Amino acid sequence: MSTEYHSDILVIGSGVSGLSLALKAAQHAKVTLITKKNKVDTATNLAQGGIAAVLSVEDSVEDHIQDTLISGDGLCNAEVVRIVTTEGPARVRELMDFGVRFQMHPNGQDFELGMEGGHSARRVAHASDLTGKEIERVLLEQTAAHANIEILENHLAVDLLIASKAGTRGSREGVKDRCLGAYVLNRTTGQVEIRRALVTVLCTGGCGKVYLYTTNPDIATGDGVAMAYRAGAKVANLEFIQFHPTCFFNPHIKNFLISEAVRGEGAVLLNQAGEPFMKQYDPRGDLATRDAVARGIDAEMKTSGSDCVYLDISHKPAKFIKNRFPNIYETCKRYGVDITQEPIPVVPAAHYMCGGVLVDYWGQSSLIGLMALGETSCTGLHGANRLASNSLLEAVVYAHRAAEKMPETLAALRRLPKCGPIQAWKSGGAATLEEGILVNHNWDGIRRLMWDYVGIVRRTKRLQLMRERLDWLLKEIHTHFYDYLLTPDLVELRNLAVVAELIVHSATWRHESRGLHYTLDYPEKDDTNFLVDTILHNPQGEESLGPVIG
Ligand code: SIN
Numbered sequence: 001m002s003t004e005y006h007s008d009i010l011v012i013g014s015g016v017s018g019l020s021l022a023l024k025a026a027q028h029a030k031v032t033l034i035t036k037k038n039k040v041d042t043a044t045n046l047a048q049g050g051i052a053a054v055l056s057v058e059d060s061v062e063d064h065i066q067d068t069l070i071s072g073d074g075l076c077n078a079e080v081v082r083i084v085t086t087e088g089p090a091r092v093r094e095l096m097d098f099g100v101r102f103q104m105h106p107n108g109q110d111f112e113l114g115m116e117g118g119h120s121a122r123r124v125a126h127a128s129d130l131t132g133k134e135i136e137r138v139l140l141e142q143t144a145a146h147a148n149i150e151i152l153e154n155h156l157a158v159d160l161l162i163a164s165k166a167g168t169r170g171s172r173e174g175v176k177d178r179c180l181g182a183y184v185l186n187r188t189t190g191q192v193e194i195r196r197a198l199v200t201v202l203c204t205g206g207c208g209k210v211y212l213y214t215t216n217p218d219i220a221t222g223d224g225v226a227m228a229y230r231a232g233a234k235v236a237n238l239e240f241i242q243f244h245p246t247c248f249f250n251p252h253i254k255n256f257l258i259s260e261a262v263r264g265e266g267a268v269l270l271n272q273a274g275e276p277f278m279k280q281y282d283p284r285g286d287l288a289t290r291d292a293v294a295r296g297i298d299a300e301m302k303t304s305g306s307d308c309v310y311l312d313i314s315h316k317p318a319k320f321i322k323n324r325f326p327n328i329y330e331t332c333k334r335y336g337v338d339i340t341q342e343p344i345p346v347v348p349a350a351h352y353m354c355g356g357v358l359v360d361y362w363g364q365s366s367l368i369g370l371m372a373l374g375e376t377s378c379t380g381l382h383g384a385n386r387l388a389s390n391s392l393l394e395a396v397v398y399a400h401r402a403a404e405k406m407p408e409t410l411a412a413l414r415r416l417p418k419c420g421p422i423q424a425w426k427s428g429g430a431a432t433l434e435e436g437i438l439v440n441h442n443w444d445g446i447r448r449l450m451w452d453y454v455g456i457v458r459r460t461k462r463l464q465l466m467r468e469r470l471d472w473l474l475k476e477i478h479t480h481f482y483d484y485l486l487t488p489d490l491v492e493l494r495n496l497a498v499v500a501e502l503i504v505h506s507a508t509w510r511h512e513s514r515g516l517h518y519t520l521d522y523p524e525k526d527d528t529n530f531l532v533d534t535i536l537h538n539p540q541g542e543e544s545l546g547p548v549i550g
Pocket of ligand 1: 047048049050257258259260261352387388389390391
């Protein structure tokens with residue numbers, strides 16, 4: 001028997017998108033926000049650089065638009081770019097009104113703006129190098145104080161409740177299917193609960209854990225994209241995985257990012273011989289867009305056979321470095337690198353999913369009752385390569401837009417015919433999966449294979465090999481999933497495998513090189529055939545892949 005709960009809005013994920021949406025939508029409705037671990041286990045909390053917006057008289061929205069379009073390499077939705085860059089400054093000021101302490105100029109009026117790759121002006125508002133943590137702190141305070149918001153930690157969404165699959169009358173002939181909430185594993189009780197809602201909003205972040213090396217936190221297992229795809233919603237552009245050029249290379253600390261803002265303040269990438277190399281790969285040098293810098297580093301490491309390259313900011317005054325990058329300075333120091341004196345060993349690592357659940361201008365997916373925001377979504381802002389620090393911006397702009405439209409959305413959903421009772425979650429043979437090794441082995445296998453076969457530089461042959469391995473792995477995971485009692489690891493493994501399959505499928509389809517998708521077999525850009533989004537859709541909600549709609 002599953003316990004059933006009801007709310008108007010079910011938000012899944014407690015990063016900047018989920019918290020912002022919850023806070024604003026709570027003016028109109030009751031919100032339940034679930035998060036699979038602790039509230040602060042989010043990618044937002046780790047964001048260092050900041051939030052890009054036009055906040056200086058020396059900058060212009062037109063320039064921000066141009067920089068975003070250039071970075072996106074032809075695939076941005078120009079209307080979305082205009083919306084986000086135009087509405088962004090008001091959202092940043094609103095965060096300040098909520099209590100976010102951005103670094104300000106000594107005059108107290110102007111923002112102290114940072115520079116990052118691909119930007120033609122200083123436009124990154126930041127709180128030293130702990131911007132995400134500061135935003136998360138304030139939004140958590142605000143949401144905790146709101147009577148209409150319930151936040152539940154240790155609640156892991158397993159699958160979406162879909163009218164046609166949940167034993168309801170939702171998919172009668174001619175009636176569109178819809179999302180009714182989610183099956184949620186309560187990690188404390190071990191029970192799978194039915195969490196019904198008029199609107200379900202996926203804010204589950206990205207999928208960095210699909211790769212062996214990533215800057216993402218452990219929660220980034222692509223849950224939102226995998227659930228949405230299984231439920232029959234459209235997903236798009238998943239071949240465009242952004243590798244951050246500079247992750248700290250140290251065996252004792254995983255995932256530690258060296259912010260792009262460090263290069264923005266003059267740091268230089270050096271090879272093993274201590275020579276700058278980026279200009280050989282891109283005339284923009286160290287401040288080229290991320291796709292170009294990550295590829296430059298990859299090429300340099302492959303040519304020299306070295307394990308890492310170096311990022312040097314030691315020519316700047318120590319006082320400036322410690323003040324501007326206190327977190328990076330302290331963390332590197334703890335692991336034996338004094339960045340005021342010596343270069344930092346760095347490697348590229350998976351960082352951001354530019355595609356996601358396909359949504360409209362208000363965050364609505366192709367499935368009624370299902371929305372997606374932030375990294376989980378594909379709005380069209382990022383195209384084939386996200387411009388640095390545009391992600392927090394997209395999150396707050398779309399959360400605001402989704403909340404503004406929420407009264408209308410809720411009213412429309414209330415007018416739909418009522419759906420009947422939902423079947424309790426059926427656990428397989430109900431034996432506990434004691435063989436943790438089965439999960440761990442597959443988890444490690446996927447991550448290593450994805451790193452080796454579907455990384456920064458790709459080949460058709462390697463993609464094919466990956467598809468074959470994934471076919472086999474997915475079958476095994478499927479069997480485990482329905483044979484055993486659910487565990488969080490198994491839920492995440494299943495999602496990871498689905499997202500890996502979607503990435504590989506999308507990358508295989510794109511016979512060109514554009515933005516973050518670079519393949520040696522098709523090294524040129526092909527605007528005639530591929531100036532389109534890669535949309536994957538499985539209308540039957542089956543576990544096998546649907547067709548690519550280019
Ligand atoms: C960084 O600080 O380099 C990360 C910012 C981003 O991913 O936009």
